[in-house]
Amino acid sequence: MTCVKWCGTWSGWFNLICGIDKEAFYLHVCLMYMYFTKLYSLVKKMQSCGCGCYVRNVCVNILLYADDIVLMAPSTSSLQQLMYECDKELQCLDIDMSINVKKSVCMHIGARYSINCSRVSAHNGGEIIWSTI
Secondary structure (H helix, E strand, O other), X not given: OEOOEEOOEEOOOEOOOOOOOHHHHHHHHHHHHHHHHXXXXXXXXXXXXXXXXXXXXXXXXXXXXXXXXXXXXXXXHHHHHHHHHHHHHHHHHOOOOOOXXXXXXXXXXXXXXXXXXXXXXXXXXXXEXXXXX
16 A cells, blocks of 8 residues: 655555565566676676776776676777677676677777777677777
8 A cells, every 4th residue: 555745745545556576576686686796707807807908007998888898908909809808708607798790899099099900800700890980
């Protein structure tokens, strides 16, 4: 049973007929915990490879947002190594995520952004194009 308070006035009591029961809630929490634990494992694995950009002596080479992944590296060869490690780890974690070369791009940031770089390929052999923007 619940009621609503609006502008200082209370409604009458009524049955709440929607929502999620406790068992379903706990099941969702457990599943999300397992998923986030695996993603945390991915971040730790990527940081431990030591390949990437450093901020105050901390390796910052991967950012996660929803189902998106950003890899950051100081060179093309470092980026290639990160791509291989990330793709390999995603396959091991069994979380139904992989690097999709059709939806991915590489981009330069900084003074040398217009320099042509070598190709970067994913674990499955697909090539990721360099952004022209």
